[in-house]
Amino acid sequence: MADANGPIPKIVLVFVILAVALGIASLVLNILILSKENEKKQGESTETISRPTSAPAAQPVVSNSTGFKEAAEILLNGLDFSFDPCEDFYMFTCNKYLKTNPLPSGTNRVGTYSDTQRQVNNAIVLALNTSDNLLSNTEKILQKVFTSCMTLPSAGRSARVHQVMVSTFNGFPMLDENWSEAGLTDADFWKGIGILELHYGMASLLQSYVSIDYKNISRNALFIDQLLLMMARDYYVKPHFIDYLDTYLDSLIDTIRQFKADIQSTVPDETIVQEATEAAELELSLALASVPSDLLRNFEQQYNPYTLAELRTAYPSIGWDAYLGAIIEQGEPSHDEYIIQQPSYFGTLNTILAGKQYSKRTLVNFIMMRFLQNNLDFLGNGTDQYSRLFEIIRSGQGGMKKRPEVAAWEDQAYSCVSLTEDLMPYANGYVYLKGIDANLRDNVRKDIAKQTEYVIERFLDMIATLPWLTSTSLDSARRKAQGLIKNYGWPDWFDFNDSTSIDAYHIHYNSILNMSDWWDITNALQYASQVTENFGTLEKEPDRYNFLQSPAAVNAWYQPERNSITLPFATLNPPYYRYDFPQAYNYGGQGGTVGHELTHGYDDEGVQFGPTGELYPCVWNHCGWMDKNSTSGFINMAQCVVSQYSEQCCPLKTGSVHCASGERTQGENIADIGGQLASYKAYRHYIAVERNGVEEDRLPGLEQFTPNQIFWIAYGYTWCMNMSTEYLTRLLLTNPHAPGMCRVNQVMQDIPDFALDFNCQRGSSMYPPDTQRCQVWTGQ
Template sequence: MSKILGFNLAFALVTCGIAIASLVFNILIFTQVNAPPVEPSTTVSPPITIPTVTVPTTSLPPPILPECKAPGKVSTDPGWKSAADQLLRGIDRSIDPCTDFYTYSCQSFLSDDTNPSSVAGESQTKINLEIADYLDNVDVKKASDYELIAKNAYQLCSASSIELPTVGMLKGRVEEVQTDLLDFIQFPLFGFASKDASREALFAKIGRTERQFLTSILLGSGASVDYKDNKKVAIYIDQAGLSYPRDHYVLPNFISDMQDYANDLAELLREYSTMISKKAACASHDNSEDCIVEFTQWVVKFEIQIALASWDNSEMRNMKLQYNPFKMAPGPDNIRDIFKSLPIDSYLKALTDGMRPDDFDTNTNIVIGQPSYFMWLDALLDSEAVNNEQLTNYLALMFLADTADYHYLGSFGRSKRRAADGPDAPLRGLDARLPSGIRKGRGARKLNYKPTPAVLVQTPDSIRHYCVEMLLVYLPYAPGYIYVKNMREDKRDVQEDVKKQTNRIVAAFSDMIDTLDWMDAAGKENAHAKSRELLQNIGWPDWFEPFDGVSDATVDKYHEDYVSIKDSTTYWQASKVMKGGLETREFWRMLKQTDKTTGPESIRGNFLQSPAMVNAWYQPERNSITFPLANMAPPYYSLDWPQAYRYAGQGGTAGHELTHGYDDEGTQFGPDGMLSDCDFTHCSIMDDKSREGFSDMAQCVIQQFNLQCCPVKTGNVRCANGANTQGENIADIGGQQAAYRAYQAYINEERNGQPEDLLPGLEDLSPNQVFWLSYGFSWCSKKSEKSLVSQLENDAHAPSICRVNQVLQDIQEFGKDFVCKQGSVLYPKDEDRCNVWVGF
């Protein structure tokens, strides 16, 4: 099929060339015929010199002329026009697509100041504002509980987030926060000492504070499927989530960032001291200011110690080393006998209060993720190098830092710094810090979606967008149900279309696996079994059905832990119920629900995030792939757009997430979502030889990113780290290949091999070229150089330009579809390409 399309495209280009040559020839003749007669001259003309013309070696897109188009009919369908309008926002035909396809796809979008910062952000903002419109108009006399909960939380957030509050407003908010701080933690630095200063009492405080406010220090926990028995639930305890990426603490080039952090913490405490009319007191200083500075510097040094003792993210992908089960009951594997100075039992009892089943002590695995970190922490506590008072002060300070979006302590100084830095500068200090709750959890359960800091919210629409973001993170299913039920009349047709699309992509990926020469037959069968057993959560959780009074009642019941929000009068009251409800509902209630397979209580089929979130994920311990309905929306997908666009957008996302099931982490889990064939060093669905082949494939991608140094062009912009970004890069390459092959299967199966119609305004592009253009456009993103550098330092995802250009050079079908000359940047010779999940 691709050969036929390639021939047709070449034939069209030749035809266009003949048409252009004929046009030029006729113009020359017309000029000569109509030119005035030339008078004879006696002057001798100089010799005619033919200038040297350098012909570019890379192919350029053909000019658009009425007769110059790809083979096929131009559609007049409104959906085709809508899809074309999207792509025309980005395309710049003056760029050679075979050299820089990202700029070819995105330059017009990037150069238009009226466009948002990214295509992805535009989609989420539109959905958030639709949900905000709905909540603004909810009739409280007729509303269900979930609507009342969401509406009141949204309205209280909106009223709270208008601007930096006055000093009087600030004092009232600090008083609200102070009441809970003293109830849950205390603050010895300011004279609020604990009545029970024992180590057990301290760790019970840490557990209670994490349960109610998502604030934690030293460690973090959650319940999920047991990796060794997915009919059970286990508790996973991990090392502390850090306020910043680990490199910020351990590498010398981030010293200034750490100083900003210490300065912001000190400023927060100065304002806190003023608001509560209490001075800091410490044994080493008489002056309150000196005590504050000393303490905040100790906090940063202590976090550096934590970072040095912690495992790097790249070291935490071996699940065999991460799975270390213990029990609460007395016996050889009792967790308190292992860690004698670390009262994990006190912490867990406070954290799981009311959630523990009767056989909790004897039958629930307590899985320690990074044993060397916990041995370090146990030794630290045993040595008394850090005391309970210091840790209590540290917990109190982290509580204040986590809640800064409400009480605004220290925000005035930070707002001046942001103004001086300029609008494009990356956030720093407390503005860049990750709140504890955002760092919590594993995989898709990890709340790594960080809303915009409230201090940056200024316009009415940005306030509405921000407040719905907060609901999506901390109250995921109320706005999710509202969105699916009320805003998507096309939802069932979309769900059915994406199911068919996903099945084709799974089949295409399975065919790709069969081409591999480095995976043995048993490994291939295990890989196919994973595909057959894959759980597909598409659109929304099954318990949202049937979108009537019955499902309304189910959704209301789900929100029992949030119901008091209806009566909240301040955003502080609502937000702490949201956080406590999320912790109870999403992290711990499944401890009592081990026999459920469907509904809100399901174990393997848990949807994990809001259906109104523009996102998608693969969860290895459930062998599940999840696509929220919000992801099936423009500019990625629309039911009336060409399938070329749909397969490149939503289909590419599906392929990406599916490929994560076969990355270095996903291949450790079998078709049932449990760790597979574990020996003393690792678990894997592949034998050792196949694993070596996988490593070779991964190393090719790592080296490619490192050596070609994407995205550096000029100056000091740094390069993507091939090792840190390998998982996402491999998923991009493998996933987009699977989506493309699935699209070709659709053409053959549903259209008897006949291409789709052409897009109006893009008549020069074949449907296959539209597929690639849709992929390129989906990554359009504006970033300042400083923000780009920050991403390169901290993110597991490479910048957008890399996720287009670096990916497409490894997919030979792209170069063929754009008739690139082999050896050009994006159509390299076969030996210069990484074969990712395909063999040739």
């Protein structure tokens, strides 16, 4: 036995040292945990949310189901682990995709969104190539359009283009030597403008459309709008784009010269240069008179009803009788009321016309130049390069019906299907959906309906925490949610076993079955589309359930005048959603889309419309159903987002235009932030209610990521996109959406739940101090 006062045995000494070490380690760990908990309390919602870390004590359960495997494969296409998700989440989720998907030659963008639309279009192509003799009349028409578009024997139709010019305006003044102003009356001039809009889908000095009457939702109304510019307004009015204007005019002149040769005109080139320049000056004057898009957010200001007699009095130099008689074929409307949207533009247009600042010859030249631009595909050889140039520099706001020049068969097919999506939206969607298994269609619809309800509920919970939203305004917000129309997948009246309804809907397209020339078919498409979807609906009962676009469009939208949210079936595909994918993925992708569109019903535009789409009146300093105090709080919230996006200058830092405008993109940015947070809370609600708090299995190959983290990664991946410099510049100038990089990183930094799920340190780019964060649609 050892002496009690002797040396301590080595084994005892080891235990003592270990005990001391463990005590110190425990103390340090407790300090760290306490620090982390305090940090969470400063930035986290008061709602209790279970946050599994990426390194849990228990081995996570991994699912090897087909859906989970393929969800992981999709996300791995973008993930680049060399980037810190807390510093640049966009590059973390997208850089691999960006590197492996460079822009193909001649294209402006490629991204996960366009990949999905291509897959949908390919499914439609496959359906249209069937030899089934039992096809509905609608499918036969669509098949005829597609086949004709693919063969496309219509190049060299310059004579047909010129024939339309002669029949509407007695020709193209600068190319037709015998043209005279005396031969074209004012009534014929305005009738010609209406004919081109109705029969050829081309607006010029003004444009009109039919929609629900904002102040009398029991009927439709005709809205009359300013002209649609061929390029973004900034290209015309800002001096640093003078080179673009020079290029634009040079391209116009070169195209007119080609057209001159095609129709064998003998006018000298000097005449073309002089008169084309004068017409371009008119276009510039009209651009200056137009109201910028960022000033078109007040719908009360854009609702200015006139009777026909009042239009004649207010703007006497505009031939209203002839113009309206040309676009409304069914005769005088039952109610004598027309909504002028920009009185200032029409005042300037009237002054230009009354003062004869530009001759009728110049006015017709301007309209004929537009018609030429609208039909570039039908001109003779030699215009391809100008067609491509117009496609690159124009704003993409509408007007041109051309099919872009393409090399590969797949690209041509994509473009031909896209044309049917624009001009036969329900037929295009019907063919797509008919090819999908009926059980899958129905299951997806039910799943999305449940997801949508969860997102709506959580959004209403969020806004109930807003300190600036009064109880009166909160009640109004809840009533608006209760009145929301939810369009899932496809219109309810689609019958995939009986084509009677879909064929009746497309009755105005029937003449196409007897046509063979692509020129005739495209013009028949334009006319049938205007009659079916636009002017022909003026006397019909308003339909709040109208999708307005194709169920085969990879998109989603909120319509304030209908208070409706529409989720086409095509968007219920990866990268947004798949029925057998984990719900973390589906809520991160599609749930965020639902939240985004829902939030538009409460932004600065949506708040102007009530539960059934009626336009609320304005008081002297605010519009909509929010009271004064709530409106003030909303403005402060929105201004935070405007300032944040403008100050951070996303995404470029070189060139003449390099920042997304916080003002122009505020509505979409607010919807991104608020919508994604609502979807995150909806997902956590799903786990609590549907799975009794049990987390979903993890993805194979991505086992290190929790379901919460997959939610955010799925969102980031939906915005992966490569863009050309020209396209990005145009996007920044004209589009109310910020580029994808901004829509990921700047959303993440405003939602602390993201940083907590990824264990980001305070002060990192994605977890800024509270003073640099915008609280969007939440008081927490």
